[in-house]
Amino acid sequence: MSPSPKRPRRRRVDAHKLGDRLRELDVLLVCGSGGVGKTSIAATIALDEAMRGRRVCVLTIDPAKRLAQAMGLDRLDDRERKVKLPAGAADGGSLHGLMLDPKTAFDRLVAEASATDEERERILANRVYQQVSQSTAGMQEYMALERLYELDRGGKYDLIVVDTPPASHARELLESPHRMLRFLNGRSLRWFLKPGAKMGKFGLKALGGSGGPVVGILERITGAQMLRDTTEFFESVEGIIGQASDRIKVVERMFASPKTGFLAVTSPERESVEQAVAFWELLEERHYRFVGTVVNRIEPLAPGSLTSQAELEALDGIDTSFATRIVAAQVDHAELARRDGSRLDELADATGDALTISVPRLPRIVNDLDGLRELAPFLAT
């Protein structure tokens, strides 16, 4: 495949506008697939806003160990930890970090929604609960939102930045409250699995009538115990469904608030950019506030034209072999830069008035506060 021959028409540099938009928000959800540098971008924004005098909390789920240490989050204990700001911070600014433990958050939801200690203990002890509270799709995403809601309600912060779990699709984050509801509310399933409804061997007659026969057949492929345990689980959460549903709906409403914004982080890879566009469309459809896309680790374009071999050889101490290799490297990088440039244009064109911000590839991996400070100018918050 040859690179597009035309140079990018225009390069939107929207970074200067990001700060303005951030200052209108209470909550920023930073979304993107794994490996695109989402945690670094979320932390950079949080640190920079704190340096400008806002009280900021950054909520993360699985940061780089050294980044966590730099931020004082060496323990996964689900508590807010104060991060020492570098010199030069504006008055009033503060930064807290919190490393989320999804299991703890789910247990807390159960505890809050349970009417009695006994009810709570029964749910927490259920084997199916123990399994699903960690493995069901969308659970981590929902728990991050749950924790976010608690923090937001606490009123201690001007801005909460959420480094969302590395789901394969940002859609999972948006749908997680709904999935959670659907999961707890498995009404038809609960009804059919009620102990009253006979789970005997009905065989195949009358399939399509009441639930009994279906359960009978289900039992033949899964076994009685799996059915029984699942039934028991739904029985045990029955009592908390009302409370929990209300709570989940409140959490879901947070998405629609004009003070909640979404920021997508992508790499310049095609799949990643396409995901960002799909995410923008999804948010438009729901009238949620899409702040923009940060395209991370783009290849910087060479200024002007590429250097010729002769120009290089004219420099002191550069022989033909060295010059040939420099030209080859520059050509290789230029091809990537052209690709990244046209991806940025495509993205900017496809996402309406949302911001498109590019962050160049840095020679080193960002994993401490200094690295975050290096990234900050590109975000120009």
Added chain:
Amino acid sequence: MPARPRIDDAALPLGLQPRTVFVTGKGGVGKSTVSAALALAWRDAGARTLLVEIEGQASSAAMLSNKKIGYNATPLGEQLCALRITLNDALKEYARLRLKVKLVADRLVSNPIMDQFAQAAPGFRELLVLGKLWALASETDDRGRPKWDAIIVDSPATGHGLGLLGMAGVIARMFPVGPIHTQAKAVDAFVRDPARVGVVLVSLPEELPVTETLELHDELRARGIDVVASVLNGLLVDRFSDAEAAHADELIQSSDDLDPALRHALETVLWEHMRCTDQATERARLEAGLDLPSAVLPYMFAPQLTREHIASLARWFMPAGQERLHAQLAGADDGPAAAAAVHAGEAGPA
């Protein structure tokens, strides 16, 4: 039926006899790329090869062919097929197997209760996927020999991959009796049979992916799952020596009115050299932490990976390609010039 070609041991990627491998690693490390290249390399060594993708994941077969991949094995070329496991089809197949009456099974599967159950019942979905893989690995041809020598499973990233691989064992312990127990126990025995199944860990020469790979390796071992090899993807081979990089730096520092394009060219030298130094550190950390056959694959300077790139990576996977790359990384005599040839030749080693 054509005579079955012999597997050429000397051409095996990673020196690894074909089997069922789960290819996993951190998000964004190139699991699908490596899966596709490994499938080609094994096929080229003479193995009858099946590339498997799982619903909800990126398609690795799309890197080899435009063909639409479904639940049945689709031929992509000589001795190479691909298949996509969709949960609904896996459920239907499993229900048919248990109930023996196709119509009832199909009705059950389309029943909303079943859907709810499959969503809520812990690990049921994972068990279906593993069960299908077990069935594929046990398939025989008309002469009773295994149908596939190599099955490459483009697997979910770290956390979900671990969840998938360990799930049969979890379910077998959770439900000590009944048909689910029987199924889960058999599937778990398959997953943990080192003669049949292994994990290939894919990483990038960067801090986080390497750390995650080392942790994943330990967790898999702790669950009794055999890790057979690691693949370090996206490696830059240094086109510049220390002295050359130092000289480029000096030229940048010493002249104020350097032409911007020239400056950019010299900065490219610095960038690549620095990057290579960092990568070498991470590669050393990975190799010190894992006592496994490991392959390195060169970074492809390309706007988008094409089939030619995958074919090139498959050739780098072969023993001759690995020997050349490792020699290069260890500081071969021909040094930077040969390194430049690695990145210049999109065709890979001859």
